[in-house]
Amino acid sequence: MNEDHGGNGGGSPRAPWDDPALYAHLRQEQERNRYPDGGQHATSSKAPEALDLRLLAPVLACWAGAGWAVGREAADAWRQVLLLASGCTALAALLVVLVLRFRPPRHRADPRPGAPEHDPGAMGTLSASLLVCALCAATVLTISAVHLWARQRDPLTAAVATGQPVTLIGTVSQQPRVSATSRSTLVITTLDVEQVDTRASTLSATVLGDTQWLSLPMGTRVRVRTRLRPTEPGRAEAAIIPKRTGLTVLGPPSGILGAVTSVRAGLAQAVGAPGIGAPVAAGAGEETGLWPPGARSLVPGVALGDDHALPAPLREDMRTVSMTHLTAVSGQHVAIILGLGLEALGALPRRWRALLGAVMLTLLVILVRPSGSVLRAATMGAVMLLGVVAGRRAASVPALCAGAIVLLLIDPWQSRDYGFALSVAATAGIVIGSKPVAAHLSRRLPRWLATAVALPLVAQAACGPILILLQPSVGAWSVPANLLSEPAAVIATISGLLAALIAPAWPAAATVTAWPALAACSWMVLVAGFFAHLPGAALPWPGGLAGALALGACEIGVLILVAPRARRALLEKAGRLTRPARGRLAPWQRPAPPAPGARARHRLDCAGTRPSWRRSSSSAPARRSSPTER
Template sequence: MTDLRLVPAGLLVWLACVLVVGVTSAAAAGVAAALAVVAAAAALRGAPPTAWLAVAAAALACGSCALQLHQRASGPLAPLAADRAAVTLEGVVRGEPACTGGAGCRPRVVVAADAVVGRGGRGEVAARVLATGPVEYLAHGARVRLVGRLAPADPGDDVAAVLRLVAPPAVVRPPAGVDAAVGRVRGALLAATDAMPPDLRGLVPGAAIGDTSRIPPDLDRAMRDVSLTHITAVSGSHFAVLATAVAALGSALALPRLARALLTAVATAGFVLLVHPQPSVVRAAVMGAVAVAGVVAGRPARSVPALGAAVTGLLVLDPWLARSYGFVLSVAATAAIALLAPVLAARLQVVLPRWLALAVAVPAAAQAACGPVIVLLEPAVSPYAVLANLLAAPALFPATVLGVAGALLAPWLPGVAAPLLDGGAAACWWIATVARVTADLPGARVPWPGGAGGASLLALATAAGLALALRRRRRPLARPVVALALALAVAVPVLRWAAQPRWVPDGWRVVQCDVGQGDTLVVRSGEGAAVVVDVGPPGRAADACLRRLGVRRIDLLVLTHFHADHVGGLPAVLAGREVAAALVSPLAEPAGQAREARAALVAAGATVSAAGEGAARGQAGEVAWRVLGPPPGAVEPNDASVVVLLAVDGVTVLALGDAEIAAQDALAARLAGDPRARSATVVKVAHHGSATQSRRLAGLLAPAVALVPVGRDNEYGHPAPATVDLYRDRGALVLATDTCGPVAIAADDGALEVTARCLGR
């Protein structure tokens, strides 16, 4: 029988921490005192130990929270943050720098601050501060000096303040000791996988040590759509894999039980250091420690009480974990696997072999528990999540074990590490393939109401479905019916995907690729050849589009400007293709990305020229091209976008890059005397359809089709409704890639034939 005695304590502690981390230290202390009184009274009245111990644990957690809130409020940091003061802060980097939100995001990293100088004084502090700015090259464990402006964190945040840097950080001391060794291992792994294809270059470190910095955006989106991101969010599954591998090694060496437990504990501790402590990592590690203690005591630990002890202990030490979505998802998944998966597996064994029933039950249980929480983060459900996890599961063990082994050996024995990492890469290739194929199936992501209402609705629907599925029935046809249902669940979406209209028609002339929040426009210039304008964000999305179009040679590659969402996909696009010539923005900003892009083009053998420095027009295969922008003296990357007019077989395309209003108005002045350019039949709308559009320019144009390359659910609000209306009012068919996918245009006797998913053809 399942031991649930520690579950009430875990739930009550979690609820108490959710509430008190957002209040003052005095209020938290008051709650702690009240709970302590209730626990004492319950114990004296003879209440069940499970009840009063749960209340006592909640009191302890609230007391811990009160002390930590008091520590945050003490010292100079809190008043300086409240005044939004300019300060100099010193501390140690804790974690890897991260950057989300696409091109233009601000990198950020957590710093354990211990000293601050501001308003003429210096004081000691002990708080976590979120630093944003040019921190992308800071190493975990480095001691740094940061100059910037403080701001208070939101109530309930796990950091005490936010520091926006106004100058590059200064490294006072590089990482030392364990931090230096871990940094060397992580760096060697990244170096050893750097030459791999984009998916594997990002996924091998992600699956091994949770480093997601190089996962292509389109692969990340696919993994999110089918709930495979846990593979790169190091959590319980990774520790389970590690424990299994260590146990197998201990058995092979004929080690006694105590030695095997100690070996598992050492491996767990080392892995925590390697991946850096994150909420889900710490939860999984503590739960593993409880299990090891049970083995040492001669009583094999069961997962439910181990989870209850882990949750209670962790929240007492760090109450802010209660508001971490990663922590909640990790606990929910583990609890579901422990409690719900065996029940589902037993029910499924009526119609499935035991091994398959268990394989289906584990992801189904985890998805059932995590679905309502995920809806709070993203209002959508993943119908293929269980299928994707079922297919990807066999690859998780080799991807993790071989990746970790390769990482540990890479700094010292790179020749031995290489084949291990290649084996891990093969497993990661399968994971990436599963993610992309299932995410590309119709209905892979179904919109769902957001917020608490949507989460509650999904929880109720899930509960109702489980209640129906777990009802006892005695029907002789159950086995064939369920087998048929499973077969249809796989076959129907695949058949629908195979039968849907192909988006590349014969005789295509123009294609707006769907590369997420980025831009890639392709104009056919001959058999297997094209003019390509921009190459999308990092990853292989642009390369995949070109491969589907059969483009093996690029007669002219236009890089409108050097933002990552326009040049990030360059390595994959250049690989295996001939590039005759490249036309780039005259403004080499951002400097690092401009330098890397130019170097890659030169290495590929392309003739590189900047707009305004060479010929203003020319012929690339069958495509005639003409440069119309940027205006002279542009000092901002978007306004320095190359604007190009492309003509082929009666189709004229005006590609506006990311030009802002100033550059668009300058172009409008130029087009006033250029009727041929004004008569472009296709316009690639500027800056992903943002709200910054020139009505003067739009008023001069009358395209049949307006293309808007934009990422689904982007945080910028692209395309702006006003922009869509602006071009729609000019008589254009406005097609955005977030809803239409890739758009292909062909021409037949002067008439355009448009193919897109949203048009049903």
């Protein structure tokens, strides 16, 4: 006896869509044939997320405005910047009128038949985007004008202009580092000036001093008698302290800087690295033993960003293969600390986890000192903590753009900092390009290897044009060197931070805790030395803006040749830009109010159904019958 399956009568053939399992199998086979990359698209039930680039234009406007403003050299530069800020404000006021004039009837829909639908390409959307850009530019220009006005009236600026000898009292705010050449040796650091001939100052100065500055740890208060020199336009420091100065130490580090100095000194002692005031010769002051030369000095650099004792040969090798970012505390440290910390605090409520995460983030910034990359990473970490409080995941691209805008508003001189630009570019490249590149590489590589290769590849491609401005050469072995060094950098960061926190209270335990960091840094030293001396490690390339643009064009060309989908996407977007925008500038006129009682009659006529004037005749689905009609 035949059983009736699906209500089609006994023995009748079944259609594939009558069996959910068979239908799902056929759909997977169809998608697998469509995407010959291992079926990874077919097995994903979630569509890829679109990039949220709404804050891209505002961050570019802020960056351009701040970069232009802080580069003004004239004495009345703040007036010029304030004038441009006023123009941006006037433009914003005009755009407010346009937004209100061309606003689509999204929240004031006309219920009568024949009312226009919401047009996504209406003029109001473009005006609103331009309004946000104008407001951001006006804000950053106004803040820059205030900074320039205060800078112009500071006694340190007046001392630079007169060129007369002055007496400065200040605090060493950075760890002194050595720049040695065949002719001379310079010690570079930064001095936060407090007084200029007994007058209060809030600016800072760059120190290009002799070896007597090398013995001064961060936080030391000094008195300097010198003749100041001007800095280059766009520098955050207002003056340069030359080599010939009269230096007097007023007091050792104290307060927060004193605690940070003791932590750094404890880590250096635990791993056997040179301390403050060590000889400047390559490898001098470093203990010998099992580890290769430079490994002990690299541990404080990777863990805390303290690379002042890094030997010159190792520093050059790391620069050749683009590994210097490993000694610059950035998003990797924030990701490790917050990732491990929030995972350990998983049993607590969201608010407590976010609060303790903010405490850990603050302590990390204090410990490693707030540089451009540290502030950018800390800002993105703060955005992530806000997402934890709200119970939702923070989008990476908007978080990066928002963090960059906040930092530019706080310190407009970040717009001309190469470290800040490299940090933002590398993060943007990883956020935007790591997944597509990993998906493309997974066609010929295992998924885990494709993901590991994609991260340094997209970061190097994003930072390449900026690096050309600093060093006109292209490294052929940068990607494999970073690929082999990244796992060791994670181990060195965790082990080094733990040893640094333990060292002031228990030096012996800190020495044992630092062994994994020493092993990881030894591996990084060997990798840098091996790849830096291979043929093609530093290929010559044209320098300047032309060289950067040429490298960027080459990278885009390689992307178009290698990825057909990227080529089709670029052609499609170019076609959209060339289409005529017909009918998009027509203003929306407020409709006349409906006649009395028309709204109530219309609601009765359309009760339970979608109005016919709200859908097209070609795509309107048939109205479902009610149970009484069946």
